[in-house]
């Protein structure tokens with residue numbers, strides 16, 4: 001079942017790159033004025049000392065990079081800001097923007113809960129804190145639903161740099177919170193991916209054993225081609241290097257009915273591609289094999305490119321025609337992990 005109102009489903013959006021720099025900066029300025037929460041006040045003071053003007057802060061988050069590793073560094077700036085204390089506010093602002101400017105009716109928001117809790121705790125205490133974050137995100141999204149009718153669910157990211165036990169705890173948490181969480185993901189730099197591949201595969205296998213839906217970053221850059229993980233994925237995070245470098249694998253991808261989550265602007269920001277024409281064979285090979293592609297933004301707030309504009313740029317650069325664009329829009333709903341199949345009636349015009 002797909003939507004009939006031309007709205008969008010966003011399947012690949014990281015919380016760390018989903019809140020606009022302007023919203024983060026305004027939050028910091030307000031917290032600096034407010035002394036009722038000393039921890040937030042001190043965090044805001046530290047950030048505003050480092051980034052005394054909004055322009056400086058924005059430049060830090062949106063600066064061009066030439067590798068995935070450098071690109072991911074921006075998350076280290078935003079993650080400490082997205083703690084339990086501030087989460088409800090940011091989720092509300094994020095959903096407001098998605099509703100007002102993107103016509104999004106379904107959103108799977110992904111993030112690593114471990115990067116948003118105090119560091120250095122024993123794993124069992126970390127688990128409680130992570131559960132608190134997931135709960136806070138869910139409650140904030142539910143409250144926002146009154147104003148912004150977006151079907152919302154969470155994907156918990158494991159990280160290639162984290163120990164096996166910590167990633168395992170994230171899988172367990174997803175299993176224990178099925179109402180709030182629809183799936184798990186694996187994200188993080190390529191080099192750590194290669195080093196920890198056996199552990200990563202074990203946790204992906206654990207997630208499947210537990211009956212979870214699984215998506216995973218892979219085949220994003222030439223250095224992240226890990227066929228070992230493909231068996232465990234329901235959807236493939238990026239996957240563009242499969243048609244570009246290992247097209248033989250497409251037969252298996254088609255057989256497993258895996259959908260590629262393609263996030264075009266990211267590939268320019270990580271130096272993976274230089275022109276849209278390089279993406280054309282990705283779409284063409286997949287369409288030829290009957291493989292679905294969902295267009296996603298990845299980190300729209302770092303790119304200043306919202307989902308409808310991702311589609312429009314693929315269209316105007318000649319990668320997709322209108323029919324193919326619609327095919328991708330509908331594919332996102334079909335491959336969504338929790339799409340209920342109906343559009344909220346408040347979306348009807350007038």
Ligand SMILES: [Zn+2]
Nearest residue numbers: 014217237298
């Ligand atoms: Zn991503």
